[in-house]
Amino acid sequence: MEIKTAEFVKGIIGTNKILENKIPQIVFIGRSNVGKSSVINSLVNRKNLVKSSSTPGKTRQINFFLINKKIYFVDLPGYGFIKASKKQIEKIKKMIFWYLFRSNTKFEKIILIIDIRIGLTELDKKILELINQNNYSLIIVANKADKLKTNEIIKKLETIKKIAPNNKIIQYSAKTKRERKKVLNLIFDKSIIVNNNTNNPTINNT
Template structure:
């Protein structure tokens, strides 16, 4: 999808702040520093629309990005960062759970993991949470350029096994450096939202 117009509509912390239009939404979740902002920027062909940071734990709100008046990407707070206080972790969890459980415009979740590492307990818990609530999920293994192409099949098999990935769920290896995997991600987004993404 060639995105012409992108707007960060709101950074929300409560339901009352969610956009009130009718556009479908795709949420993105993952561990802090897994590459959510880089993935968003690559998909929308912008360098700095979603703020990337060398400091994990920076995204502390639900960031609603409206794309071409067709759909939203919703960037959820990252999880699993040790230096975030227990109180803040509980606050972020509440923000995320409230959105995932109540948002009727949510059509699917892109769940990011790092292709180089085994999924963390938080990664597994998030995947199982999404499955429990019946939310369509696409698992995206980021930083594909950090692993040789000859090892991709092996890593995909290992990661799927570690997550106990449902056979009906899709899996994509992605690189924000090369853009590989972006077309497959857009295809999945189109299928979930019924938005034309060609």
């Protein structure tokens, strides 16, 4: 599916009406600084729709972007290391866990972004386990592949695959947009039938 429109809707920090509407949510999660915001920008082909920065901890809210007027891309703050006070880090961590596991939100798909050079960290593994327990459809996007040579990419992907044998893993670069089409195809992988005659997306649960 090609992305035609992308607009910022709102950022939330707790319960909100936006969680109750029926628009499917595709959520992007991962450690701070792995490139969640950059990946969203590159997928929607916009340079600055989502704020990204070299300072870890740029994203502080749960940000909703309406894509093709039919689906939300949701950009989360990063977990793990961010430049913020202990209190703030704890607050963000709580917010992420609430949204993912206790807010009753039904996700269409979860996109776990990692830095391909670092692979899955202990915290990634913990979150991965929880996501798999909840039976969500998950894709691991190994970002920043432009920083590695082809043979190194293959090795890193093999290691990640060993740790997460049941999940789809794909290399990506938000910088070069290599494999952009593939990532988009995976994200929209038949689970959503776009009905052009109505604003209501139809979910195909088969």
